[in-house]
Amino acid sequence: MKKILFIVSLLFLVIFVSGCTTQKELTINDYYPFKENVRYVYEGIGNEYAGNDVFVDYVEDNRIQLRSNNGGTEETKVLENKDGQLTMLLSRAECYYRENLIQSAQSPGSEVEILLKEPLKQGTTWTLADNRKRTITNIGVEITTPLGKYETLEVTTEGEGYKTLDYYAINVGLVKSVYVADELEVSTSLSKIETNVPLTQTVKFYYPNVNEDKLYFVNKQLSFNTNDITRDFIEKEYKELPIGDVGKVLGPNVTIKSLYLNQDNVVYVDFTDELVSEMNAGSGYESMILQSITNTLGTYYGVDKVYITIEGSPYSSGHIIMEKGEPFIVNLENCVELK
Secondary structure, eight states, X not given: OHHHHHHHHHHHHHHHHHHHHHTOOOOHHHHSOOOSSXXXXXXEESSTTSOEEXXXXXXXXXXXXXXXXXXXXXXXXXXXXXXXXXXXXXXXXXXXXXXXXXXXXOXXXXXXXXXXXXXXXXXXXXXOTTSOXXXXXXXXXXXXXXXXXXXXXXXXXXXXXXXXXXXXXXXTEEEEEXXXXXXXXXEEEEEEEEXXXXXXXXXXXXXXXXXXTEEEEEEEEEEEXXXXXXXXXXXXXXXXXXXXXOOOSSOTTOOEEEEEEOTTSOEEEEEOTHXXXXXXXXXXXXXXXXXXXXXXXXXXXXOSXXXXXXXXXXXXXXXXXOOTTOOEEOOOTTEEEOO
């Protein structure tokens, strides 16, 4: 009898422990994993720009930088998973260039948006900076997308005259969003997840032709995986001359030390000394080389000013001396495509 009671008690203990382990509280890490080299494709209904492709540009520790292309524009976002909150630190529209914005995403005094907040339980509520109310309204909601069925976490955002419902699935992330206002409904649903698919960008590279006193440009396809450094690809491609009557821009040992778009809407690029020492050019050719660099970087970033430095100092050579802070200006006149 005692033996039977012991076995029964042991069974109850096993069942109790098993039940406790299955009741593990899920976290943001479960519902929004940060994955590298992934492309998420979303199908849109109700608006021609509702669908979009999402690429992972960069992942660093608890931050991720995403690039979204809806066919009309590209947007870059930086998200952070910290202290039980998934927060959008940055959302930049019309961002066609690829640059690591993870560490500079949140400037002092800037407003952030909390996308998810623990505990991930029905009823968890928070208020956004613009007074919208966001609530976890349901758990275990079955959602069907073109990719399949998911058990999801439902998050409802209430604005003035509209609401948005976002659905997050474990180990996937956002699988569906629905915007509802009066009789309008626009939805975005996950239709495909692709791994090891690089982001491909078309970049115009300009080269000098001294004999014709023209700049020729070539459209090159650059393919980036997560955490690839953009300036390294631009440097590499510039050293591979296209077939045609054009001159080199960068010598074999030139390195681009830094490249970024500053808050003053000027591209800042810093080269090693070899930019000048390996140039071996007269004043006319040198001017065309510098104009080629300026046009390439200015066009890529969508601005008209490029500040070129050598080892951190303003550009200076035997022919051209620039003042501190003095940029070169993009000039697309007298530029033709190399065919």
